[in-house]
Amino acid sequence: MKTILIVDDEDILREISKDYFLNEGYAVLEAADGKAALALFQEHVVDLIVLDIMLPELDGWSVCRRIRKQSDVPIIMLTARVDEDDTLLGFELGADDYVTKPYSPPVLLARAKRLLESRSRTGKATQPEDGLTINGIRVHFPSRSVTVDGAQVPITHTEFEILTYLMQNQGIVITREQLITKIWGYEYTGDDRTVNTHIRNIRTKLGDKAAMIATVVRTGYKFEAQA
Template identity: 90%
Template sequence: MKTILIVEDEDILREISKDYFLNEGYKVLEAADGKAALLSFQEHEVDLVVLDIMLPELDGWSVCRRIRKQSDVPIIMLTARVDEDDTLLGFELGADDYVTKPYSPPVLLARAKRLLESRSRIGKSAQPDDSVNTNGIRAHIPSRSVTIDGAAVNFTHTEFEILTYLMQNPGIVITREQLITKIWGYEYAGDDRTINTHIRNLRTKLGVKAGMIVTVVRTGYKFEANA
């Protein structure tokens, strides 16, 4: 049974979302503020976090940042803001997806299912030694871990998905539309800056290997093993 941590200070919204997840067979943990959310995350095994941005005690940005220091658990951020820059900030901090308020609970449930299923699908299909290795970058599929020249580097769920997708298709131009379909699998409501932000995060973490992800102007990206 997968466990969902819902962090939302509006009681009605939290209860409605909770009911939808419970009806689908998930275990649900609740938190009404940022500090309670971090405490619950520390005390329980959590498979996915639904995280509101505007919270008392500690805001969603801070909670996301602290969770990312210790875990790559999928995070969906809830925001009442319409400013795209706020969404991009969430991605920069390590969020995997976002839902804008007011939202439909079935939509939130569908987004959560996709994130959870993509992780489970990789785990089930992979063999113990399944990995992608290129010029010192090793992405181990079953454990969703990455090492660069032997040193472990933490990647978020979405960053790992993008990196492995590019590495498994070396030299092939992958359009932004292909990445969006592969990673999110639903009608996209944002703009190209979302993908750009994830790619920028990837390059930062890849360090001296960053040049392997090549930008193809007005199209997308490709992974060049010899870059």
């Protein structure tokens, strides 16, 4: 049974979301503020976090930042803000998806399922190989980890999905639209700056190997093995 941690200081919204997840067979933990959320995260095995930004005690951005220092657990951020820069900040901190309030609980549930299913699919033991290595960059499917020349680098769920997709299509130009559809689904309504932000984060983590993700102007990206 997968466990969802819902962090929201609005009791009614939290309860509604909780009911939807419970009805789908998930276990649910609840927190009404940032500090309580971190405490629950330390005490329990959590498979996905639904995290509001505007929280008492400790805001959602701070919670996300602290969790990302130790875990790649999928995080969906909730916000009443409509500023695109706020959305990008969330992604820069390691959020995997973003839902704007007021939202439809079925949509939130669908987003959560997509993240959980993509995580399970990538890590299935039925993969012909347990990973993929190109010029010192290795993605390991079972552990969902990435190493560069043998050294492990921290990476979020969404960053892992994007890097894996690019590496699996080495030498092929992948458009931003293709990445959005593959990672977030057809229902995603954000713009392609979201993709740019994640690519920038991945390049930073790859260090000297960053150039292997080439930008194709006005189109997208291509993973190219260095000679």
